[in-house]
Amino acid sequence: MNGPAIHVEFPPELHLFVPQARRTGATRVAVDGVSTLGHVVESLGVPLTEVGALLVDHRPVPPAHIPAAGESVTVRAVERPQRVPGAPLRFLLDVHLGTLARRLRLLGVDTAYESTDIGDPALAARSAAEQRVMLSRDRGLLRRRELWAGAFVYSTRPDDQLRDVLERFQPELRPWTRCTACNGLLRRAAKEEVADQLEHGTRRTYDVFAQCTACGRAYWKGAHHEQLEAIVERALAEFGS
Structure with a gap:
């Protein structure tokens, strides 16, 4: 050379x-x-x-x-934990990280997620407009200058992805406070308020419900609760304050 x-x-x-x-x-x-x-x-x-x-x-x-x-x-x-200046810590995930998005929301972390491919320019623009850390495995996306902040997701396994993000950014964890479907905040709800979303067996078996204040989706401790509770307990044991 x-x-x-x-x-x-x-x-x-x-x-x-x-x-x-x-x-x-x-x-x-x-x-x-x-x-x-x-x-x-x-x-x-x-x-x-x-x-x-x-x-x-x-x-x-x-x-x-x-x-x-x-x-x-x-x-x-980059040093860990990484401190992001400015707005309260919140994330934006691309179309390939749906499971990670749902798990972050489960832990109460403000997480926006695009379920369709809207393109790198639109993702970068949203990151800047909403001051969200862009999480992606797309190196080209992370090189876009208009990003407010970004981070590469190193693993393809959801368990490792979640641990990596929590270890790197150490966000405040508030489990069971966000809708895993839309990221809205949850509130306690009476059975009557969500009755139209319940199967007959669910109405008979459960009495404690929550509802998303944004999309209206109902939540209760159903068949998958133990699996979700295990994710929460592991996160809190290692990264809870």
Whole structure:
């Protein structure tokens, strides 16, 4: 490789994003004197949402830094727990993370979710408009500049996805307070108020109900409650305040 270049080194936490050849030691990368360091890092496959400090010759620099020939760059992974400034912590999930969305809502975390593919520009715009952290496994989406904030979801398994998000952001957990279908807040409801949603056996067996204040959906401790309760108990045991 001819021309001016820098040397970039990634930590093991970010090796998922870079080619095998760039995972050991520092890798030589050509620079043009115009592109920012943030652009260079993303061109190597790492979304800036996953980057913490950027060090040039051991001194911190912003992503807007223009790298000069010969510089040595150390990329660090984002620190955990990650603090998101500004609005109360809330999330936006793309179409592929429906199970994670329902589990976050089960724990009382404000979680918006698009059940259809509305496209990256619309998702990024909603993230910015509502100041929501975009959670996705789509690296291209996480590189969009208009995002308010974002994070890569590392696993494909819902249990691991949930634990990763809770460990990274440590949101306040308020189980059983949100509708898992629409994210609305729940309130206690009398049986008569939700009777039109109940099968005869349910009306006869259960007396305690909740109802979503947004979509009207009724909730009770039905057949799947033990499974949901186990998810809640595990989360509270590890991440509850």
